[in-house]
Amino acid sequence: MFIKDLQRILKQNIREYGMYIALFVIMIIFTIATDGIFISSRNISNLLNQTGYIAVLAVGMTLVIVIRHIDLSVGFLAGFLGAIAAIALAFWKLPMVVVIPLVLVLGALAGLFTAFPVAQLKIPAFVASLAGWLIYRGALLLVTASTGTIIIANDTFNAIGNGFIPDIPGVEGFLPGVHKLTLLLGLAAIVLFVISQLNDRKKKQSYNFETLPMNVFILKLVFIALVLAAITWVLAGYNGLSWTVVVVLIVVAVYHFITTQTVLGRHIYAVGGNPEAAELSGINVKKITYVVFASMGLLSALSGILFASRLQSATVTAGTLFEMDAIAAAYIGGVSAAGGVGNVMGSLIGSLVTMSLTSGMNLMNIDIAYQYVVRGAVLLGAVIFDVATRNRGK
Amino acid sequence: MDTPILEMRNITKEFPGVKALSNVSFSVAQGEIHCLVGENGAGKSTLMKVLSGVWPYGTYTGDIFFNGELQSFKHIADSERAGIAVIYQELALIPELSVYENIFIGHEIGNGFTVDWNETIKRANEMLARVRLDVNPATKIRDLGVGKQQLIEIAKALSRNVKLLILDEPTAALNEDDSENLLNLLREQKAQGVTCIMISHKLREVLAIADTVTVLRDGQTVCTLDAHKGEVTEQVMIKHMVGREIDNIYPPRVGHQPSEDVVFEVRNWRAYDPALGRTVLKDMNFKIRKGEIVAFAGLMGSGRTELALSLFGNPTHYQISGEVYVQGKPVAFGHPREAIKSGVAYLTEDRKGNGLILIQDVKQNISLANLEELAHRGIVDANAEIKVANEYRASLNIKTPTVAQKVGNLSGGNQQKVCLGKWLFVKPNILILDEPTRGIDVGAKYEIYTIMNQLVQQGMSIIMISSELPEVLGMSDRIYVVSEGRITGEVPTAEATQEIIMQMATN
Structure with missing residues (x-):
């Protein structure tokens, strides 16, 4: 009975669970193939830090694709704005607390700039953002032309991409070598997760909505709690939670909240689901287009900051192919090109899938040429899976 | 009249829940202009779609005889090959291509690999002369008015040696001069031996041009009238078209x-x-x-x-x-x-196209136009939303397991009620x-009528x-x-x- 329930639920929700299963399988394969190096604290910590700048782009890209558009300009926009941040810190000697908001605002403005031809003149976003791709690439070359790579000497700024959160002072004796604050936060996350799931279930039942059978629900809770616990333990065993992971978690949490709980989020998904119906229901489709592209620009700026901080410098080629990684991550995460479907949690998982592939194959010393082929195949597989399971979800 | 060029016998075509055509028989004589009239939804267009293979052989019952042979068109290409051309209300021309490219599209003149453009233009000019249209064949379709586009559709059909030309409301979008011009052209083609079926709502035109008129009503043939025996008058046609009792x-x-x-x-x-x-x-x-x-x-x-x-x-x-x-x-x-x-609220005629978000659920669709009322500082109160949706579900009798059901899974009548719920929630005057x-089916219709009566009683217009x-x-x-x-x-x-x-x- 239990097995049957589980099979049925997996079948019904295969779209939703598919990418989690994929991530799990990929991680196991690499762990075996690398004799456990892949799952080591150090590697996982690195992997998460590398995922950061793609994950924030993927989150923004999710909403862009949900409203049936695309933004190709984000990679070089991130690179360009990263260079602006570096210049502001290194040459203009501006403090970090000024530089970061400045760059984020510039990013949002750049997003509005991309949205203008799309919303106002009905120009396909592919073309409008391709123009942006070229412009920002040129701009990046321009600002780095005289100096080449710009070294950032600001330690606080560089900590965003390389540093870790401090541990609780005065408990060094307890569990040496383990990051206590990380453990504590992980535990808090598990408790919050379980409580919110229980509340959600109670509410759904009170409205007679469909819920998982009790045993499957418990299995799901235990499984996710274990995964969270494992990640926490692995991270705590190295340097603990990095600032990059903190930034990504905040971004995902904010976007998850906006998309699921707010009027704005609902309007975005309505526009994606049926733009004509949304317009006739009084939703300003143009405004939504501007908002979504501005958010994409803002997150591009954040991605640029994360990347520059990680490299502790701005380079001439920063941002190359970021847009493709972000788009791939969003599709792997279950966004539908037909519009109106996709969520930011999925895109986070999608980013982890792409980065796990890169990291794992690097550890295995697989030639970069084959790496591209494998990543292409995974993307294709994910989209085929999406199309094949689309009707089952209804 | 001599032997019929087309005979459709006992055609029945069903869609889920609706019988669009029921035992329709329809016969067209060689070389006549045969008009098909009836109210919207009477089955005229469906009948023509069965004939042209849009609804392929096997999806309907009954027999089609064309040129004396039993036909089984599986695709529009099959009926075109047999010599039937349909010109729909929405013109099927490609706006960015030239007149001559459009006339021969799909039947390009050449050796099968390359196109002979000189011959194409020459033949296009012949065709344009035949429909008495004086335009440069290199003109793009988008630069021509609807009236001229209609003539080019006819030229396209004639270029394929059509034997039976079907026009679905050809003058609906035309002004009077263009309409008159078109009718004259049809008379000329008739003289050259082309048989023509015309669907029209404009009874005066029917009166002016028809040799024979068939009236359809509710998916059935009501009668066939012979103009040459003086059977066709506006009054007679209207009587047969509406003949239903309320x-x-x-x-x-x-x-x-x-x-x-x-x-x-x-x-x-x-x-x-x-x-x-x-x-x-x-x-x-x-x-x-x-x-x-x-x-x-x-x-x-x-x-x-x-x-x-x-x-x-x-x-x-x-x-x-x-x-x-x-x-x-x-x-x-x-x-x-x-x-x-x-x-002011507007419930669309096209609920799937621009009324509902089919991939979202009942409550999201009902709250869509007035989400602000359910929100506090931009955050949607999910409980209030469910409550509102359940209220409309009860008052409009929307048949759905829960309000979390996707709207795409509901029947047409229930979808319409969800649409109505969305607009009632904005509390319009x-x-x-x-x-x-x-x-939507009769039962749901009655419910919607009842709701309309309640609404005006409450002072809505x-x-x-x-x-x-x-x-x-x-x-x-x-x-x-x-x-x-x-x-x-x-x-x-x-x-x-x-x-x-x-x-x-x-x-």
Whole structure:
């Protein structure tokens, strides 16, 4: 009975669970193939830090694709704005607390700039953002032309991409070598997760909505709690939670909240689901287009900051192919090109899938040429899976 | 007449839940112009789709004999090969290609690999001469008016040695000169031996051109009339078209009289569609009173939906002029949002196309147009949303397991009720219902009619756009008839008959 329930639920929700299963399988394969190096604290910590700048782009890209558009300009926009941040810190000697908001605002403005031809003149976003791709690439070359790579000497700024959160002072004796604050936060996350799931279930039942059978629900809770616990333990065993992971978690949490709980989020998904119906229901489709592209620009700026901080410098080629990684991550995460479907949690998982592939194959010393082929195949597989399971979800 | 070129015997075509054609027999003689008339939904277009293979052999029952042979068209290409060409209301030309490319598209002249453009242009000129159209064959289709485009469609058909030409409301979008021109051309083609079936709502044209007229009603052949025996008159056609009795499928409204207060008034309303390059609405004036159901009757394409959209914030971006008054105050809506805020709601005729978000659930669709009311500081109160959705689910009797069900999974009638729920939730004073019962079953229709009666009793005013005359007569207090973008008549429902309305609508 239990097995049957589980099979049925997996079948019904295969779209939703598919990418989690994929991530799990990929991680196991690499762990075996690398004799456990892949799952080591150090590697996982690195992997998460590398995922950061793609994950924030993927989150923004999710909403862009949900409203049936695309933004190709984000990679070089991130690179360009990263260079602006570096210049502001290194040459203009501006403090970090000024530089970061400045760059984020510039990013949002750049997003509005991309949205203008799309919303106002009905120009396909592919073309409008391709123009942006070229412009920002040129701009990046321009600002780095005289100096080449710009070294950032600001330690606080560089900590965003390389540093870790401090541990609780005065408990060094307890569990040496383990990051206590990380453990504590992980535990808090598990408790919050379980409580919110229980509340959600109670509410759904009170409205007679469909819920998982009790045993499957418990299995799901235990499984996710274990995964969270494992990640926490692995991270705590190295340097603990990095600032990059903190930034990504905040971004995902904010976007998850906006998309699921707010009027704005609902309007975005309505526009994606049926733009004509949304317009006739009084939703300003143009405004939504501007908002979504501005958010994409803002997150591009954040991605640029994360990347520059990680490299502790701005380079001439920063941002190359970021847009493709972000788009791939969003599709792997279950966004539908037909519009109106996709969520930011999925895109986070999608980013982890792409980065796990890169990291794992690097550890295995697989030639970069084959790496591209494998990543292409995974993307294709994910989209085929999406199309094949689309009707089952209804 | 001699042997028929086309004989359709006992054609029955069913769609889920509806019998679109029931045992229809239809016969067309060699070399005649045969007109097919009937109300919207009578089955004319379906019959032509069965004939041309849009609905392939096997999806209908009955036999089609063409040129004396039993046919089984599985695809439009099959019927084209046999010599049948259909020209639809929406023209199938490619706007960015030239006239000569369009005429021979799909049948390019050449050696099978490369195209012989010189020969193509030469033949195109011959075809243009045959339809007496004087344009440069290199002109792009988009630079031509609808009338000329129609002639090019015919040239395209003639270039394929068509034996039977079918025209679906060819003059619907044409002005009088172009219409006259087209009819003359059809007469000429008839003289050259082309048989022609024309679907038309304009009975005067039918009178002018038909040798034979077949009337369809509710998916059945009512009669076939011979013009040469003097059987075809406007009165006879209208009588056969509407012949149905109004039975008691309309719930009575007891003890309710609309008040005299005018809540909505439109003066000198004009709209020009820059995309089509023509004026779609001309000098319309009308008033709606509190607690009244006013029907806008007319045929499809007469401009009623265009009117509703142009008043509802003009999302189609027509160039409009004129005045609108809501509760006596002048308004100018720049976006549907503003219309909604002023208490005007518009339920679309195309609920799947631009009414509902099919991939979202019942509650999300109901709350869509008024989400702000359920939100506090931009955050949606999910409990309040469920509560509201459940209220409309109960009051409109929406049959769904829960309000978390995706709307795409509901039946047409229940989808329509979800649409209605969405608009009732914005609490409008003036509710525009565009074909509110299209494509839904009789039971759900009755429920929607009952709801409409309740709403006007509560003081709401309803504008009902409907192409179904019995519905117009059964539900409204007053009727405006629209034809070709103009209001061609106004009658109190008590004094109206189907014949009177049809007369005004086919003017």
